[in-house]
Each structure stands twice: as C-alpha cells, then as structure tokens.
Amino acid sequence: TQLLEQSPQFLSIQEGENLTVYCNSSSVFSSLQWYRQEPGEGPVLLVTVVTGGEVKKLKRLTFQFGDARKDSSLHITAAQTGDTGLYLCAGDSGSARQLTFGSGTQLTVLP
C-alpha cells in the first residue's frame, strides 16, 4: 500500500509570512498532484508535477517534485487570508486506477 505523509498537519501563520508544506512517501509516483479544499467543498486541483526535480510556480505558490519522485513540497510566499484551506497532495502510481491522498495540511492564515 502506498502512503503519503504530509507535514505539518496543522499550520497557523500571520498574513505576509512564508510557509512550506511537505509531502513524503517511500514509494515512487509517476506524477503528484496538489489540491486545495475549502470547508464544505470538494478538492480543487492546483497543479500536477510529473518530472523528478520539476518546479512549477502558480503566482505565490511554488511546487517542487523531488528528484526521486517520492516527495514534493508546496511553498507559499507572503501568505494571504484567502490561502486558508486544507492542502492535499495526491500521488499517481501510474496505473491510472486511483490517486493516493495524503492526510492533508490545514492552513490558517490570520489577518
């Protein structure tokens, strides 16, 4: 069974601060996706990383896929209150059968 561990589980920061969320596994994934989920809503896809070492930027969000394709990180610069939400990473083993989700990082950005 492939497992994805996310850390930290909870993170509360002030607006304007930077933060990094980690997603780690002992398994290799063909691709890894990051989602953001707000209360009462479904997860919304933010980005997909495919190549080992790949870095993708989405405005103030920077996503990195580890060289060995076993881990990933999400860095947010100058966090805003609108960034508050549950951030989920999900790995695709390549079988196209299912995504394995991490347990999530609940981010709260305080004004």
Place this chain on the structure above:
Amino acid sequence: NAGVMQNPRHLVRRRGQEARLRCSPVKGHSHVYWYRQLPEEGLKFMVYLQKENIIDESGMPKERFSAEFPKEGPSILRIQQVVRGDSAAYFCASSPGRVGNTEAFFGQGTRLTVV
C-alpha cells in the same frame, strides 16, 4: 456549470436505512472515482468505475456498499443498512481517463449523517 455534480449535498439517514449518492461526471469524462473523507482527514479511495464496469473496488467495504456507473445516467454509490460509522463526506471525481492523465475533477460532495 459543466463540472462534476453530486446530489444530494446533505443526506440524513437513520441507522438501518439505505443511502443513495449520485454523481454526474464532467461531460465527456468516462471515468468516475468515489472517495470518502472523515473530518480533518485526507480522502480515502473507495472505487473506480468506467461506463458499465467496475475497474477497481479495492477500497470499498465488502458488505453493504456497492457502486455502479450505468451506460445512461449518473454513477450511484449505494450504502445499505447504514451505521453511524458511515457518517462522512463522500466525494465523486471524474477524469477523461487518458493514459498518463489522472487529473481528477471533484464534485462538492455529499455529507452523509447517520442518526
């Protein structure tokens, strides 16, 4: 709105009743996934279906749970004789199913409460 549509958004059932959760995928998507989420947790895979076929049900409890994706109409997740432990948010996702592309688009979920 051409996104994944789930209904109902909220469902309350008494112990022992049946719960039926419906999911209409994005137009043109032939692959549907069901996930379950407990409060403050990630999503747990339940079942993966293509039209008229169950591809992978390794995450589905062996008893009381079933899923279908008929040729016409929405995908249905059915829970018979619900128990309190079935209370959770159930999410459906769809994808086009192209090889190498598992990007999934999620619905807003059905929140099942068993009383």
